[in-house]
Amino acid sequence: MACSFTGIAKNGPNPYSEMFAFKAAMKAAEAEPVWRTSRIIERQRWNPYSFEGGSTCAIAGENFAILASDTRLTQNDINILTRDGEKMHILNDSIVLATTGFYGDVLQLKKVLQSRLHKYRFDYRSDMSVDLCAELLSRNLYYRRFFPYYTGAVLAGIDEHGKGAVFSYDPIGCIERIAYSASGNAEPMIIPFLDCQIGHVTLSDEAEKPPLTLERATSLMKDAFRSAAEREITTGDKIHLIIAEAGKPIVQKFLPLRED
Amino acid sequence: MFGCTFDDQDDEERALESCKQSFMFEPRHSDFVFPSLPLGIDSKSFVSQHFGKDAKNMQFRKGTTTLAFVYEPATENDKGGIIIAVDSRASSGEYISSKSVMKILDIGDRMVATMAGGAADCQFWTRTVAKYCTLYELREKSQITVSAASKYFANVLYGYRGKGLSVGSMVAGYDKRGPQIFKVDSDGDRCQLRVCSVGSGSLNAYGILDNHYKPKMTDDEARKLGLRAIMHATFRDSGSGGVCNLCHITPTEKIRLPPFDVSKLYYEFAEELGKDIVYTPRDD
Numbered sequence: 001m002a003c004s005f006t007g008i009a010k011n012g013p014n015p016y017s018e019m020f021a022f023k024a025a026m027k028a029a030e031a032e033p034v035w036r037t038s039r040i041i042e043r044q045r046w047n048p049y050s051f052e053g054g055s056t057c058a059i060a061g062e063n064f065a066i067l068a069s070d071t072r073l074t075q076n077d078i079n080i081l082t083r084d085g086e087k088m089h090i091l092n093d094s095i096v097l098a099t100t101g102f103y104g105d106v107l108q109l110k111k112v113l114q115s116r117l118h119k120y121r122f123d124y125r126s127d128m129s130v131d132l133c134a135e136l137l138s139r140n141l142y143y144r145r146f147f148p149y150y151t152g153a154v155l156a157g158i159d160e161h162g163k164g165a166v167f168s169y170d171p172i173g174c175i176e177r178i179a180y181s182a183s184g185n186a187e188p189m190i191i192p193f194l195d196c197q198i199g200h201v202t203l204s205d206e207a208e209k210p211p212l213t214l215e216r217a218t219s220l221m222k223d224a225f226r227s228a229a230e231r232e233i234t235t236g237d238k239i240h241l242i243i244a245e246a247g248k249p250i251v252q253k254f255l256p257l258r259e260d
Numbered sequence: 261m262f263g264c265t266f267d268d269q270d271d272e273e274r275a276l277e278s279c280k281q282s283f284m285f286e287p288r289h290s291d292f293v294f295p296s297l298p299l300g301i302d303s304k305s306f307v308s309q310h311f312g313k314d315a316k317n318m319q320f321r322k323g324t325t326t327l328a329f330v331y332e333p334a335t336e337n338d339k340g341g342i343i344i345a346v347d348s349r350a351s352s353g354e355y356i357s358s359k360s361v362m363k364i365l366d367i368g369d370r371m372v373a374t375m376a377g378g379a380a381d382c383q384f385w386t387r388t389v390a391k392y393c394t395l396y397e398l399r400e401k402s403q404i405t406v407s408a409a410s411k412y413f414a415n416v417l418y419g420y421r422g423k424g425l426s427v428g429s430m431v432a433g434y435d436k437r438g439p440q441i442f443k444v445d446s447d448g449d450r451c452q453l454r455v456c457s458v459g460s461g462s463l464n465a466y467g468i469l470d471n472h473y474k475p476k477m478t479d480d481e482a483r484k485l486g487l488r489a490i491m492h493a494t495f496r497d498s499g500s501g502g503v504c505n506l507c508h509i510t511p512t513e514k515i516r517l518p519p520f521d522v523s524k525l526y527y528e529f530a531e532e533l534g535k536d537i538v539y540t541p542r543d544d
Contacts (some may be wrong), residue, residue, distance in 0.1 A: 046306075101317070146296050146423065147303065147306070170352065187355075188355055
């Protein structure tokens, strides 16, 4: 049988070759039609994410942690969806989660953490500490390694020793505990400012380096957001300020910001 | 009286036996699977489309120079062992998202892994290896070898081959076979080396290491060599920078040295060489 088949192929043109060529051409046209530009192909690709802009920032002090975010949600960086969308969520008396990125994932992440914290409270009869919650968040972000949350998270709070703690993450849960962190569109504007004012990395040895008090941190935070709102289109409307101080209840404030 | 003690022993042995049967099993694979995309969409290209090089907003943290080498003590006062030196920069795209990352991660009392490539990938899988090693120690009542730990690491990574993980790690430590370094990467590659460097700045680091490395060195010389190689790598590679974290594993202990600022190191080394950094035009 095989012999006769090769015989046909050798002697004359393969009667199926035209059909195969047509089939291949059809497949190629289906996969990448010539009339579709690369822009249209890009648009028709499955894209479950959107980006609602905005920024958040957190600073840790000796006995406090302070977080701020703006409350603007935008579509395609231009169209303002709402002027009071909250990006920060108080998880318990000592943990606050601040997240920018795709707002659907922000809400999902909040829900996942809230339910895990609830379960912890049920199992151990005490609130989870911020260190544990930070590791939990890191792992939950990594579990979605192959379909990541489209979020930049910052977790802050008061740890077991009464010290302020800030943890910063990338979308798949690279975790680091640092003194101050920001995420979102204005991150590249806010961080250099805090590097100068809190990290003192750009100051000379002789320059005055004031200690970081709660008042100073609060005013730095306001400054950071006001200057970001001046130059960044997706940041604006209101500053949502959360202050967590050791041994005191969490305080929330809203301050006006540029609305243009 | 005697019979009683025998009975006691029997009871104890029986208890131990049942304990062994119920707890000392080989570790099973967990049932956990990573949630994946809808059928027909490749996760690697999807992730690189949204979080890769051309992504606008979100990018993973990466970029590194890490190095490690084994040396023998030159004099009796030195300890010898392994020097592990790393930089501390994590960049997402062109933005430096952190300049104080700890890239030497603990696996056990006498073993560390370095972190190059995707930061989250390394952190997560190093944790998995650390857990395996701890369970091994509890089960077998002996310390795991570096070889075994790195093999487990490589096997895990091989299981996720082609899924877009990015890990370049060196597992370094001291065990019953002496000081050892294994390079493991996300393709499933694993090889034992005496002198090793991984990351975007590894070429520069190799340049210094190959030039100045000797099999026998004093502790001070070895630490200086690690610092020098990292400093030169950070000087020429924009993906590396920050501070230099150093870890020295001696036959008896693991010493973590305080971080060194690489931009200060540059001036120190220049001074040592007698190189004049400040250009003073000749007054003719």
